[in-house]
Amino acid sequence: MGSPRRYWYSSWIIAPLLTTLVLGAFPSIATKPRPLGSLVARPVAQSDWPLFGRDRDNTRFSPLTDVNLGNVRRLGEAWHAKLGRFQVLLETFPQIIGRVIYVTTSTDEVIAFDAISGKIMWRYAPHVDFSLSTGVGGYGVSVNRGVAVSNGKVYVVTFDNHLQALSQSTGEKLWQTSVADPHQGYYETMAPTVWGGLVFVGSAGSEVGVRGFVAAYDAATGKLVWRFYTVPAPGHGWVPKGHHGGGTVYMPPTVDLHNGLLYVGTSNPSPVLLGTGRQGPNPYTDSILALRPRTGKLVWAYQEVAHDLWNYDAGSPVVIFDAHVKGKTIHALGEAGKSGYFFVLNANTGKLLYRPLAFVKENHTTPTTKPTLQCPGTLGGSLYSPVSYSPLTHAAYISGVNLCFIVKLEKLPPGGESDFAGTRTPEKKTPTGTFSAVNVNTGKFLWFKTMPTPMIGGSMTTASNLVFTGDQHGTMYAFDARKGQIVWHASLGLGFGSAPIAYAINGREYIAVAVGGSASTGANHLGPIGATLVVLTLGGKPIKPFRPIGQ
Amino acid sequence: MAVQRGSADHGGSASRRYPLVLALISGTALAIVGIVFAAPALASIAAITLDMPAPGWLGLKDRYLGRYHLTYSSDHSLVNQGELVVFSRAVPRQRPVLSGVLNLYGSDESNVFYMTHFVHAGIKLMAALNLGVYTGPVVGSFDVMCYCYNTMKAVFNVQDGSKVSLRFQRYSANPHP
Numbered sequence: 001m002g003s004p005r006r007y008w009y010s011s012w013i014i015a016p017l018l019t020t021l022v023l024g025a026f027p028s029i030a031t032k033p034r035p036l037g038s039l040v041a042r043p044v045a046q047s048d049w050p051l052f053g054r055d056r057d058n059t060r061f062s063p064l065t066d067v068n069l070g071n072v073r074r075l076g077e078a079w080h081a082k083l084g085r086f087q088v089l090l091e092t093f094p095q096i097i098g099r100v101i102y103v104t105t106s107t108d109e110v111i112a113f114d115a116i117s118g119k120i121m122w123r124y125a126p127h128v129d130f131s132l133s134t135g136v137g138g139y140g141v142s143v144n145r146g147v148a149v150s151n152g153k154v155y156v157v158t159f160d161n162h163l164q165a166l167s168q169s170t171g172e173k174l175w176q177t178s179v180a181d182p183h184q185g186y187y188e189t190m191a192p193t194v195w196g197g198l199v200f201v202g203s204a205g206s207e208v209g210v211r212g213f214v215a216a217y218d219a220a221t222g223k224l225v226w227r228f229y230t231v232p233a234p235g236h237g238w239v240p241k242g243h244h245g246g247g248t249v250y251m252p253p254t255v256d257l258h259n260g261l262l263y264v265g266t267s268n269p270s271p272v273l274l275g276t277g278r279q280g281p282n283p284y285t286d287s288i289l290a291l292r293p294r295t296g297k298l299v300w301a302y303q304e305v306a307h308d309l310w311n312y313d314a315g316s317p318v319v320i321f322d323a324h325v326k327g328k329t330i331h332a333l334g335e336a337g338k339s340g341y342f343f344v345l346n347a348n349t350g351k352l353l354y355r356p357l358a359f360v361k362e363n364h365t366t367p368t369t370k371p372t373l374q375c376p377g378t379l380g381g382s383l384y385s386p387v388s389y390s391p392l393t394h395a396a397y398i399s400g401v402n403l404c405f406i407v408k409l410e411k412l413p414p415g416g417e418s419d420f421a422g423t424r425t426p427e428k429k430t431p432t433g434t435f436s437a438v439n440v441n442t443g444k445f446l447w448f449k450t451m452p453t454p455m456i457g458g459s460m461t462t463a464s465n466l467v468f469t470g471d472q473h474g475t476m477y478a479f480d481a482r483k484g485q486i487v488w489h490a491s492l493g494l495g496f497g498s499a500p501i502a503y504a505i506n507g508r509e510y511i512a513v514a515v516g517g518s519a520s521t522g523a524n525h526l527g528p529i530g531a532t533l534v535v536l537t538l539g540g541k542p543i544k545p546f547r548p549i550g551q
Numbered sequence: 552m553a554v555q556r557g558s559a560d561h562g563g564s565a566s567r568r569y570p571l572v573l574a575l576i577s578g579t580a581l582a583i584v585g586i587v588f589a590a591p592a593l594a595s596i597a598a599i600t601l602d603m604p605a606p607g608w609l610g611l612k613d614r615y616l617g618r619y620h621l622t623y624s625s626d627h628s629l630v631n632q633g634e635l636v637v638f639s640r641a642v643p644r645q646r647p648v649l650s651g652v653l654n655l656y657g658s659d660e661s662n663v664f665y666m667t668h669f670v671h672a673g674i675k676l677m678a679a680l681n682l683g684v685y686t687g688p689v690v691g692s693f694d695v696m697c698y699c700y701n702t703m704k705a706v707f708n709v710q711d712g713s714k715v716s717l718r719f720q721r722y723s724a725n726p727h728p
Binding site: 084085086087088089105106107108109123125126127128129130131141142183410412413418423519522523525529548549550 | 618632634636638641643644647652654656657658659660661662663664682683684686687688689690726727728
């Protein structure tokens with residue numbers, strides 16, 4: 001019989017070992033967001049931005065406080081990197097793990113930078129055929145919204161529908177799998193989401209009549225695990241015969257660690273402007289869908305816009321938070337769509353918590369064969385712009401586009417956005433934007449700002465009550481998150497198609513942003529375009545605007 | 552009997568013929584002098600007329616439509632592989648426009664250019680190279696020096712003055728496989 005002391009010692013070895021095994025087997029437990037009480041204002045040696053929205057709730061909330069209301073005016077440039085001689089338009093959302101920042105270019109290159117010096121660690125340049133969707137007319141919407149990094153691999157989706165896994169340390173391609181057929185009009189712009197050994201991807205192309213889906217692939221091998229089609233096949237259900245469908249998923253799905261669900265936002269049905277051939281609400285289009293991440297089984301669906309005739313996608317990524325409504329704490333989620341409304345739902349049931357709030361000008365009617373003005377237009381509302389959420393203010397910060405379009409039903413020739421079923425022209429009036437804070441407990445504005453240009457890139461909030469964002473003229477702003485005053489601004493010279501992130505290394509805080517304009521910036525001439533990654537820090541060099549391409 | 556020159560009858564027809572001949576000779580001489588002196592000016596006018604680009608590429612569109620592989624590049628760091636697609640792009644309320652998508656892959660970069668404004672000047676074929684979208688900033692031109700037997704010899708003229716010689720071979724007449 002062994003000594004009792006021996007058994008007591010062995011428990012100190014066994015307990016931590018068991019704990020590690022349990023945490024490793026359940027990654028959801030290991031990566032749950034920290035509770036609010038742990039957000040202590042003290043210097044942080046290192047803080048990453050390891051996911052698209054920083055945390056699994058997609059809040060884009062940074063716990064860092066070194067940069068605060070008292071010293072934000074001291075922000076200056078730490079370093080910058082032009083992403084290529086012929087690179088333009090940047091919708092990439094940088095991520096940082098350890099000391100490495102990962103960004104993508106609009107031609108699907110992946111670049112790993114040393115986050116302190118800006119030195120390129122490695123650069124991966126895939127051979128992507130941007131002409132393969134010439135069925136789309138090759139209308140050139142080649143942008144890439146970033147990567148997902150997990151378990152030593154970097155995942156990227158290319159314009160021509162390949163999901164690729166790269167080595168995180170060298171950028172070497174490890175495997176590749178085809179996600180969809182580009183000859184059908186599918187193309188990719190999204191950053192994937194990785195969780196639990198799975199990579200979740202969707203696609204773009206609803207204006208061409210592709211059939212929308214979200215799929216899960218094995219993160220180690222690239223093998224397809226499941227695919228959920230958001231709309232029926234052509235000629236079935238409400239989808240007319242022919243090349244029609246829609247309901248695409250083009251932004252990173254959100255994994256909810258609290259209730260084990262996966263949320264996706266879907267796009268418009270097609271034909272886009274013409275609804276006569278697709279009777280009824282066209283379910284699961286312009287919707288938030290909740291699926292089981294391991295199986296793709298649908299749990300609930302909430303449709304923001306039924307029988308859409310205006311291209312009002314539920315495009316921006318879902319953000320998760322707790323809402324305190326009528327004395328109850330409700331596990332909730334929010335999404336700001338192209339419809340120009342912010343929706344807040346019960347995350348467990350999909351029920352609307354309160355009346356959606358309009359954050360842009362609203363005035364739209366059924367399209368006809370005569371030109372009609374639609375507000376927001378087909379590139380208005382909130383495009384793909386990620387909402388940020390602050391647990392300190394209980395507010396969601398929403399980027400809005402006031403851009404009306406004149407639309408007209410017309411038969412279009414083959415090619416191009418052939419299933420748009422009409423034409424769209426931006427109105428001659430100078431487009432503006434909005435940036436607003438919505439109290440998620442009440443559904444009312446905390447504050448509301450009209451901005452000089454459309455606001456497209458999204459935002460970031462911090463534990464020092466700052467909200468960072470930028471406009472299409474290249475002006476970067478820091479707002480007081482509680483009151484909405486602009487406390488700092490600087491001209492970076494290139495439009496914002498992405499949102500800032502914050503990280504800390506060796507106790508020093510940095511704020512990074514990729515500037516260069518979005519696809520809409522380029523297509524609608526909303527502002528100067530280029531492709532530069534810029535990193536700011538307190539006491540950095542004076543900020544000088546970057547020179548746009550074409551000047 | 553010799554015809555006496557200067558007789559009234561003969562003298563009358565001879566006197567009309569000679570001034571006519573003289574006038575013709577003088578006029579021709581003047582014309583030659585004029586051409587000699589005016590030639591440079593005329594050549595300039597001709598040159599200006601010939602150099603003005605005209606819309607489209609010479610000949611039938613079908614001659615150029617399709618997909619091409621890059622077979623030669625003079626700058627391997629910028630371009631060591633490439634694909635070109637020339638196709639008719641649908642533009643609402645307009646006739647289809649000859650357009651192109653030029654993918655150029657280098658050792659550590661991947662670039663795409665959208666080709667628009669296809670024009671020709673003499674036998675030289677040109678297109679503008681746009682970044683980002685078809686209406687994006689023009690960063691250079693794609694000048695085809697020779698198109699023979701499905702081979703396109705071109706120069707990528709960048710606006711900063713640099714040039715890259717490229718050669719493409721058409722492998723499919725169908726831009727949309």
